[in-house]
Amino acid sequence: MTMAAAIDDRTGQAPASTGISRIASVDILGDLGEAEAIWRGLEDARQFSTPYQRFDFLSAWQRQVGAHESHRPFIVIACDSERRPLLLLPLTLSHEHGVRTASFMGGKHATFNMALWDREFATAATAADLDVLISALRVRSEADVLALGQQPLRWRDLPNPMALLPHQASANDCPLMKIVPEEPPTARISSSFRRRLKGKERKLQALPGYRSHVATSDADVVRLLDWFFLIKPQRMAEQKLPNVFADPGVEEFIRDACMAQLAGGGRAIDIHALECDDEVIAIFAGVNDGHRFSMMFNTYTLSANSKYSPGLILMRDIVDHYAGCGYRALDLGIGSDEYKRLFCKDDEPIFDSFIPLSLRGKLAAAAMSGVNRAKHLVKHNPALFELAQRLRGAFHR
Numbered sequence: 001m002t003m004a005a006a007i008d009d010r011t012g013q014a015p016a017s018t019g020i021s022r023i024a025s026v027d028i029l030g031d032l033g034e035a036e037a038i039w040r041g042l043e044d045a046r047q048f049s050t051p052y053q054r055f056d057f058l059s060a061w062q063r064q065v066g067a068h069e070s071h072r073p074f075i076v077i078a079c080d081s082e083r084r085p086l087l088l089l090p091l092t093l094s095h096e097h098g099v100r101t102a103s104f105m106g107g108k109h110a111t112f113n114m115a116l117w118d119r120e121f122a123t124a125a126t127a128a129d130l131d132v133l134i135s136a137l138r139v140r141s142e143a144d145v146l147a148l149g150q151q152p153l154r155w156r157d158l159p160n161p162m163a164l165l166p167h168q169a170s171a172n173d174c175p176l177m178k179i180v181p182e183e184p185p186t187a188r189i190s191s192s193f194r195r196r197l198k199g200k201e202r203k204l205q206a207l208p209g210y211r212s213h214v215a216t217s218d219a220d221v222v223r224l225l226d227w228f229f230l231i232k233p234q235r236m237a238e239q240k241l242p243n244v245f246a247d248p249g250v251e252e253f254i255r256d257a258c259m260a261q262l263a264g265g266g267r268a269i270d271i272h273a274l275e276c277d278d279e280v281i282a283i284f285a286g287v288n289d290g291h292r293f294s295m296m297f298n299t300y301t302l303s304a305n306s307k308y309s310p311g312l313i314l315m316r317d318i319v320d321h322y323a324g325c326g327y328r329a330l331d332l333g334i335g336s337d338e339y340k341r342l343f344c345k346d347d348e349p350i351f352d353s354f355i356p357l358s359l360r361g362k363l364a365a366a367a368m369s370g371v372n373r374a375k376h377l378v379k380h381n382p383a384l385f386e387l388a389q390r391l392r393g394a395f396h397r
Contacts, residue, residue, distance in 0.1 A: 021129045022121065024081040026136035028074060032059050035075045038085045042116035045264070049116040050155055051287035051294065056268040058090050058105040060256035064249035066092050066105060074102050074143065078133055086121040087133075093143055099364045102143040102357075104150075108244070109253070111174060111294055111333050112350070113150050114160060125161035134165070137357055144361035145354060147368055150334070153349040156291050167351040171375035175344030177330045179323050188319055189343065197316055200308040207305070209277030212317045214270055221258050224271050227280045232299045245297075254297075258285070269296060272321075274314040279303060282310040284318055292329040293322045315343060 029035045032055075039055045041047075051057070062073060071092035078086045091102045104113035117125075137143065150170050153163055179188060186194065204210055215221045229251055233243045245251060260268040266288070274282040282300035286293055300311045315332075322330055331348060332340040352372055354365040 021132040048119045051289040052110040056260040064253035148353040167353040170350040174348040175340040176348040207276035
């Protein structure tokens with residue numbers, strides 16, 4: 001189904017703000033194919049977006065996961081008076097408990113969510129521009145509430161214009177490593193930590209065919225994913241965690257995205273592996289945009305080789321690889337796992353916005369905001385977090 005909503009210049013003046021906006025029209029599309037040309041134009045490296053919002057990544061998610069969960073594409077495109085695209089919001093619309101919620105495509109598989117922006121417009125976007133965008137959605141869309149989670153306050157060298165909307169801190173943190181390529185490797189990972197890893201790696205280096213690499217061939221991608229989907233459920237069961245990769249469509253989405261070849265080279269999801277001739281020892285997979293590598297999923301062997309910290313060794317290799325390529329940042333995804341702090345000393349500031357678009361949406365936005373604030377409180381209070389962990393463990397026994 002395709003929906004279309006447009007505002008002319010007079011409608012664009014509807015908000016109380018006296019500022020002048022460059023946004024002259026807002027369209028809402030329910031078909032990815034109709035949005036593809038504009039979408040791919042805005043994901044160009046000269047524009048402003050994260051790799052989690054690439055068309056190849058999110059179209060795979062929508063096809064395999066979103067559609068199964070009854071999420072309909074709700075793609076918002078704002079243009080200027082000459083119909084030049086200024087931004088694209090890759091959203092889906094879901095209907096639950098009588099509320100129609102528009103949220104970012106990708107669900108829990110996207111660490112960061114952003115609009116795709118014309119870079120020049122993003123550098124000058126104002127509250128008046130956001131007023132026009134939200135007013136158009138209130139007047140013309142069927143959504144009751146915008147639930148826009150896990151948005152970075154900044155990406156690369158620019159602030160995120162969506163932070164001009166009312167927002168609050170996200171429930172979870174994202175550990176971040178800032179990289180200065182000119183600095184020595186020990187500025188990223190200390191000499192003592194490197195020595196410890198090197199000592200462990202000597203045991204692995206004795207294995208025939210030991211190597212650390214990025215999967216480039218389709219055959220390697222398939223082989224490594226086959227191993228991942230065999231081992232990861234066993235690792236999660238050990239930790240008494242639910243297997244999120246068993247949810248309908250998730251494995252198919254990951255396989256599609258890992259196989260998708262990007263126009264500029266590379267894949268929508270890259271796989272880094274540590275292996276020998278006899279087995280895969282560890283993998284880390286994530287997305288990158290020439291500036292940052294962002295980890296999505298990982299696991300390591302069940303064999304005796306696991307005692308040599310292969311995941312940490314591979315993480316060291318990944319850090320050094322991207323630093324050598326001139327990258328400026330690396331993150332290990334949402335969450336507070338202890339190993340992440342061995343590498344990442346900072347946190348990426350991320351925020352959520354819950355914007356009502358209807359009377360029903362006001363109640364929903366208030367409830368969503370309250371739940372997220374409660375989650376943030378628990379995650380940042382050690383005593384409450386420990387209690388929550390115990391309860392979760394009890395429920396999954």
